[in-house]
Amino acid sequence: MNSSELRRIILDKGLARLGDAYINFIYSLALSEVEGAPTGVKVSDRILAEAARSSGLRSLLPKRSGRNGAANAVEALLVYAWDRKLMRSEEAVEILKSNPDPKESFTHLIGLIFERAQLQP
């Protein structure tokens, strides 16, 4: 994947909407396993935007992009990686479980996807 293809993915609004549903599901699964009882949670744009910044993904977005645009980019990238089999949902859940700070674990997920897609943010 080259950087113009990556930009197209992270700016795709439909992919961000699907990714929103994907992320809420895998994060709810991770939290359910950590807590030992089923639960559901919506991952905030704030957390995803922080992960976009610390992973370098944010730097690929237009400068005017706000918190919502940065969160959308993470949502789109994660579900794209799942769809293209760059990262299975089970692996994403394990990584989300392994670190209680979701900003750090989402940063970790984005970094792994960059590596596997041979991307340098």
Next chain:
Amino acid sequence: MNSSELRRIILDKGLARLGDAYINFIYSLALSEVEGAPTGVKVSDRILAEAARSSGLRSLLPKRSGRNGAANAVEALLVYAWDRKLMRSEEAVEILKSNPDPKESFTHLIGLIFERAQLQP
């Protein structure tokens, strides 16, 4: 599964929260495939409550349960069935894709889970 175990499942609020995330994801996947482009959608309580009624699931709930309680029951049952491998997410997506009326396709899903768990609502 007997009917008291089923009642415990469909009244479990944590399971309903996890199921809410699960249903939004699989329904978004189905809609993305039907439309030929990624998209995301939140399934309304109204649709899920109608499926609870037409499948017979509603009759297992306390009489005072409202629309939200009926929708929660569907959410809890579907993710329970996924977790216990009574229905894979891929199969649920195929069924949701096969009928443009989500009330009918969710009713179909609930009926299949009843059969596989050897339940009679």
